[in-house]
Amino acid sequence: MLNRIIKFFLDNKLVAWLMLLLFIVWGLITSPFEIDSGLPRDPVAVDAIPDIGENQQIVFTRWMGRSPQDVEDQITYPLTSALLGVPGVKSVRSNSMFGFSSIYLIFDEDVEFYWSRSRILEKLNSLPSGLLPDGVQPALGPDATALGQIYWYTLEGRDKDGNATGGWDLNEIRSVQDFYVKYAIQSAEGVSEVASIGGFVQEYQVDVDPDKMRIYDVSLEQVMAATKQSNLDIGAQTVEINKAEYFVRGLGYVKSLEDIESSVVKMIDNVPIRIKDVANVHLGPATRRGILDKSGAPAVGGVVVARYGANPIEVINNVKEKIDQLSTGLPTKTLADGTVSQLTVVPFYDRTNLIKETIGTLEEALSLEILITIIVVLLMLLHLKSSLLISATLPVAVLMCFIAMRYFGVDANIVALSGIAIAVGTMVDMGIVMTESMILKIKEAPTTQSIKTSVYLATTEVASAVVTAVATTIVSFLPVFTMQAAEGKLFRPLAFTKSFALIASIMVAIMILPPLAEQLFKLKSKGKIAPYITNGILSVFSIILLFTAYSFFGIFGLIVGITGMLTLKLKDTKSESWLIRFEYFKNILYAAIVAWLLATIWMPLGVNKSNFTNFIFVALIIGMLIGFFYVVIHFYEKILRFLIKIKYVFVGLICLLLFSGYQIFSKTGQEFMPSLNEGSFLLMPTSMPHTGMQMNESNLRLLDMSVTAIPEVDMVVGKAGRVESSLDPAPMSMYENIILYKPEYKVDDDGRRIRYLVNKEGEYEKDSTGNLIPHENGKYFRQWRDHIQSPDDIWDEIVAATKLPGLTSAPKLQPIETRLVMLQTGMRAPMGVKIQGGDLKTIEAFGKEIEKYLKEVEGVKIEAVFADRIVGKPYLMLDIKRDEIAKHGLSIVSVQNQIQTAIGGMVMTSTVEGRERYNIRVRYPLELRDNPDKIKNILINSPAGNEVPLGDLVEIKYEQGPQAIKSEDGFLIGFVLFDKLDGFAEVDVVQNAQKLITEKIETGELVVPKGITYRFAGNYEQQLRANERLSLVVPIALVLILLILYFHFKSIMTSLFVFSGVFVAFSGGFIMIWLYGQEWFMNFDVFGTNMRDLFQMGTINLSVAVWVGFLALFGIATDDGVLVGTFLKDSFKKNKPKTKKEIRDAVVEGGLRRVKPAMMTTATTILALLPVLTSTGKGADIMLPMAIPSFGGMVLNVVTMFTVPVLYCLWQEWRLDIKKLKTQSDEK
Secondary structure: OHHHHHHHHHHOHHHHHHHHHHHHHHHHHHOOOOOOOOOOOOOOOEOOOOOOOOOEEEEEEEOOOOOHHHHHHHHHHHHHHHHOOOOOEEEEEEEEEOOEEEEEEEEOOOOOHHHHHHHHHHHHHOOOOOOOOOOOOOEEOOOOOOOOEEEEEEEEEEOOOOOEOOOOOHHHHHHHHHHHHHHHHHOOOOEEEEEEEEOOOEEEEEEEOHHHHHHOOOOHHHHHHHHHOOOOOEEEEEEEEOOEEEEEEEOOOOOOHHHHHOOEEEEEOOEEEEHHHHEEEEEEEOOOOEEEEEOOEEEEEEEEEEOOOOOHHHHHHHHHHHHHHHHOOOOEEEOOOOOEEEEEEEEEEEHHHHHHHHHHHHHHHHHHHHHHHHHHHHHHHOOHHHHHHHHHHHHHHHHHHHHHHHHHOOOEOHHHHHHHHHHHHHHHHHHHHHHHHHHHHHHHOOOOOOHHHHHHHHHHHHHHHHHHHHHHHHHOOHHHHOOOHHHHHHHHHHHHHHHHHHHHHHHHHHHHHHHHHHHHHHOOOOOOHHHHHHHHHHHHHHHHHOOOOOHHHHHHHHHHHHHHHHHHHHHOOOOHHHHHHHHHHHHHHHHHHHHHHHHHHHOOOOOOOOHHHHHHHHHHHHHHHHHHHHHHHHOHHHHHHHHHHOHHHHHHHHHHHHHHHHHHHHHOOEOOOOOOOOOEEEEOOEEOOOOOHHHHHHHHHHHHHHHHOOOOEEEEEEEEEOOOOOOOOOOOOEEEEEEEEOOOEOEOOOOOEOEEOEOOOOOEOEOOOOOEOEOOOOEEOEOOOOOOOOHHHHHHHHHHHOOOOOEOOOOOEOHHHHHHHHHHHOOOOOEEEEEEEOOHHHHHHHHHHHHHHHOOOOOEOHHHOEEOOOOOEEEEEEEEOHHHHHHOOOOHHHHHHHHHHHHHOEEEEEEEEOOEEEEEEEEOOHHHOOOHHHHHOOEEEOOOOOEEEHHHHEEEEEEEEOOEEEEEOOEEEEEEEEOEOOOOOHHHHHHHHHHHHHHHHHHOOOOOOOOOEEEEEEHHHHHHHHHHHHHHHHHHHHHHHHHHHHHHHOOHHHHHHHHHHHHHHHHHHHHHHHHHOOOOOOOOEEOOEEHHHHOOOOOOOEOHHHHHHHHHHHHHHHHHHHHHHHHHHHHHHHHOOOOHHHHHHHHHHHHHHHHHHHHHHHHHHHHHHHHHHHOOOOOHHHHHHHHHHHHHHHHHHHHHHHHHHHHHHHHHHHHHHHHHHHHHHHHO
């Protein structure tokens, strides 16, 4: 079958060219990278990381002014009980807070998102009457996920030059936000919700005067009724006047304060008593449960939430288009100094930058891998055409992968695209094997044999083995496809992209590479003049390129042209040996030029070192590795023959190596996932539950100002409380400070570093305005102070600056990471203890005990341990005396209505002022209700017309109650949060904590109250679940790999020998992980740069990302073994050895046939991983742990070139010995 496909495309090259063109054009159309190709765009959806949040929906219910206990008893618990029966629900979490209830329904992963919403709506519509209080209506939250918050902005007054002006009241800005900006942005395609935060919501406030009410004999109910009846428009059908129809409207909506003031409360002797006679009517702020602060100044803003399944980058672009359309129509005002100030939408969190930088990291990694491939092939095959051929097919396979991603619905993100990056070794392997085979066949072919025939024979010789090798790599990723929950959502896209990339590379290798190679190898100029003309044209064209943006290609082409003409000139005058040496020189020169480009892009030693220094370092690394592989190739026969002689010792050493790897594996710490560097921090301290609004606002401002003073910080925006969204159930005591820090070096809008002009002394030049001058040959400008070497150092500065009295410490968090953790676990930290029970006070008390003992656990960060203070909120309880109200003929409802109106204020109606809506609230003035004694003096009107002081009707008590009530599946719950110290693994820390808590319980020091249960939650649970799944499916995948090998070799022994490469690679990966954690390893400087710092060496814990790296390694590890085994099998089939010497000669012959391409693919894979290991760009945090096992495994996998032949030889010798013994036995 394979042979027929190869022959078809060799015979029908037009089909191959058309397919190649189709793949390139279609791939450019769907590419997530912004390639200016002039083609229409239908790109793969792009985000920074996969959405790993739970499959959940939110039911949100407002009950304004009600305490958390009232909300829990009358809304949350009844709704939770009813919603537990929704199909597909596996868990229900809830949060009852002041004025609202949030219920989170966690569905099974296989439940479709919008199907689950329809089931919830059905349930809500069928709730029994009387289940909830009158006027309370639960609503379904926005159709968004934890990653939905993609764009935050503030509204600020700016002049024509974009400078901040001030001069706007917060209530003015909030009105513009609520009634204009919010709705305009929400109309952008893909936006689910725009939620407001900050400023003051304006309302009409009617502050009654009890003394005047007494004088005029007006009750509070009468003022309430008059206010309500003062605001009404009606429609009175139509009338016809002179045969013309008129719509009739009765206008009565409130338009001004005077409209309310003039409303009549009652008539006394035909004299109207108006509201203004008994109350003060004014505009004022509504009660706030959320505030926003920007760098120490109060602000108004909003958060844009993307719809589920929408392309984030596309949604953000749509939002920006709407903002551009909206900006010219926003209000303006002239300030006292004559400055014209216009409200402007100013973003402060835009995920575009993170997405672009993350994708840019991958784009750079792929570019570097292509350059490394060119260098390796140039140096090891000494064939420029082959180098260009292999490197050119790699981008085609990547573009084909994008096509599959687009139509299989796989989003492009750092994890998904990493699948392509780690597949490059295998993708290149196919091209190298086939091209090397073609070159060899063409050299060995008789003069009468056509190049087409040679290409066909070479391709069919290795095609089967190549396909088998790729099949084992794809099968090695089957465990990733079976992952569930967060780890499944994180890594399944990677498994898809890696599989797409490998399948695409097979298609390219089988269908496109052979006809392309035939045409390329046919390009031989005839005659003596034609080659000079060809090289001359190339040189002239290259000279033209020197004066364009493609000057590098001009230099490269010029050198190729000149060396080509030199080769022609020397061909007839120099000896064959001299020409071979010149060929070496020529290809080394080509490789050096490509290495220069590689060094200028990669800059491994840092941008503060010169291009030349970086080039020397790159050349040194490549030279050492290629030199090592050349030594292996050159001495391969001698080494192999020596190892065959001491085969038992060699096998023993391999077994010792495997044992060492297993020992390291058993002692390696575990964690769920390394976090992605988002380029920003989220500082989330909390104040004490009793802290009031003024103090919270002051704390928030002080935090923002303290952090803004840090030079490396670009901007700080702080939030206390919640935005107007069901996605944010935060109490006022919870602060969220988004801290955007400056990149280490100045960058442009796309995140690329900018060079600036320097003088001879190395100092930066500035223009007349004091700004740095960009210059392509200048130096990068570092924005961090000398002692700040990493974002961790910036975080340390933030922690030191934010130690304020009355605030808890906060773990190091990031915006996306925190939202995912909070909506996954219900906690605001990745590690914690969940305590369930039936009584909040008992839960809190037990939580404090757990907190005390957690501080003793090894590896726990003491300052990060914090148990929820659940019942610390002060409550003022007004306990109605039923006997007393009965004496005055009052009912509970009547008294409660008057209490609610007088103290909290009651909304009577809402005005309609064009697009804007404002509440009208009746209440007592603040000075008459700001302490208990004054509350006692509030007058309650009785049916008899008497006024009774509230103090006579109620007993005022002080109690401590819950600020928020959380529950899971109907059980009350509290959290104890903690974090680990650097250098410790999450799983180890949790296991240490579990052990200590168990010991304390067994010794009686810690008593678990009746009805209380506890469990450790967070990333720990997810890691255990991932381990359980992997322990089941990894062995299955390994068995499948063994079966594929068996189907190829038809021999269980040969299959096992090849399969041994998996275990060698496994050991190599873990040995590399161990070495990374040793302080002495690579602890030296090269050109002033420490190698441990360069390769970001430190303790590596066994996370899901590391396991994915191992799974990728398992597939690659068998590739060389498959081809070695294939050639060994062919060698034995051809030579039919009958003695041990002949067996060893056949083994050496088979090994020699594969050693060069094996060393090339190993060199390419190892070198291609070096840029990933040194990368510090966005997304490198995810790629690094996946790359380390592959790097270590491939370094040790060089041994496979010896283990497979030695084991094969041992087996064949055993067979020969057994055969001889059997023959001797038969003769006897």
